[in-house]
Amino acid sequence: MRPVKIIAVIISFCISFLLNAQEEKNQVKRVEWRGYIKDLQTASFVNSADSLTSLHLLHNRINFKFGLSEKFSGRVEIRNRVFYGDQLELVNDITHTIARYDGLFDLSKLWVNEKTLVVHSLIDRILLQYSTDKWDIKAGRQRINWGIHTIWNPNDIFNAYNFLDFDYEERPGTDAIRIQHYGKNNTSVELAYKPGKRNAETIAAVLYKFNKKNYDIQLLGGVYQQDILIGTGWAGSLEKAGFKGELSYFHPRKNWTDSSGSFCFSLMADQTFKKDWYISIAALFTSNPVAAGFSNGTILTSDLSAKQLFPYRYAFYTGLLKVFSPACSMNISLIYSPEKNSLILFPSWTWNLAKDFDLDFTAQSFFAKESRRYKTGGTTLFLRGKWSF
């Protein structure tokens, strides 16, 4: 759909909204809000405690939801962060990383930018939604999540998720228009359009979802920046285990016949066992990986996309979760790539200390073979408290 048409659609909805509003003016407009405050203490070191650096992050999120009428609603979500600690001085251009936002509109503010203190606010959701039984139309900054796989999502073309970045689970929003239409038997078709600042940044795609023989299946296709994309994903089961996969193929728009495409493919199986054990295994294949590896933490901040979910061609994941009680659980994740025998160890413990207060301890350790020696690429420890309201 062309932008002009989309604008026409939005205008027509606005008109219908105004007409509806006349009928519904007696209804009370409702505003709901909620949020959390998180305190994340981070300590990083490479080999010895001498190299220890720390970063503190006080992080607040407030989500507002506005019920405008029966069919129209809006959402605004704000993220405020206060950083302090010696990593601010040590890491080059960290402010740029913190304040960076690839949206059409700059809805952020860097309040303080000192060597030891950075304060930043960002509106990462601001959207208007029109909803009926059969339609959902959302315009604005939003999360368009087409992923199925729990770890790696080649189908998540609008906003790829990095599972190591556990402290920003909401992910940045995408400035886009999303139109969803629901059919019978749990089927749906949707179109999403994310205009880029430049043509080469535009993403526009169609997604069709259906369910057959207890499998959720999705097919997608469209324009992904400088490529044409087609993809598929599924979620079903093999005996008692869950079985999921995603595949995306990207072919350059220019020089169509002379160029070769690349693809990204992920698979996973998961199963629960007695006494609240849960195990998942996954694999990712990236046909054209960027050669650059990762050192401690860089994978967290590097450019991650549906096309490039991991720096290496092959990646394998094993996750083990044990729930001791509703108030305490342990999770150990291991990611391995044969490239340089790279290994990421990612354990975490979670405690629910009070009704609305959680504490978790997480570590991320990176190991790889370099110059014939197997070395640690660094370890980061995270201690996080979260109060939800």
Added chain:
Amino acid sequence: MLMKRHCIIPFFLIFIVHPSTVQDAREIVKKADDRAKGETSIALITIQTIRPNWSREMTVKSWTKGNDFAMVLVTAPVKEKGVVYLKRKKEVWNWIPAVERNIKLPPSMMSQSWMGTDFTNDDLVKEASIVEDYQHLVTGDTVISGRNCYKIEMLPKPGAAVVWGKILMMVDKKDYLILHAEYYDEDKKLINTLLAGDIKLLGGKLLPGRLEMIPAEKKGNKTVLIYTSLEFDTPIADNFFTTQNMPKVK
């Protein structure tokens, strides 16, 4: 990491809404069963998990239609508010609002216990077939909370794939309410006791508003369900129970 905390609630609740599938002398069983079921149900439920050192409370809203469809929305605590579970026949999905995505849960979730509570999921899934899978026998009478009850012993039929070795059930003679149930393992050792109380009008029927599951071996542990409201037979379209509807239910 995201999905695990409540994985089992849907089954759990299906059981809760139809707590009385078990029974007699089949007729008694069936009557009690029919009583607690409607064509559809909409319920507000508080779930308390009680342990010697701590307790947690959660509130949910659930919608069911027959045995095939169920939707469960967590309404409290605030951290999990908006989390939704959907069951369609044998498939289960989990909507996580914070990441705005739906995760399909593996079938093995069905044979797992609901974490930390005293309900095991195996019971719950198979509960639905208890009428078929057990032989029922009225073994006597008893009185519970001033109500005359049938005492019914249930033993698994040969070859039936059931968890329990024996179930003892007390069913109110007048209103066909299951007021008390004891679950035994294959060695006839008591594992769990279910107590029903606070009998009141719910959804136009006299039903227990409070259910407690108490494990025999763990002192000070129990799980309590309190029905704040219950409605039966409100028409709900099949397409209410779709993955697309999960983010919208309220």
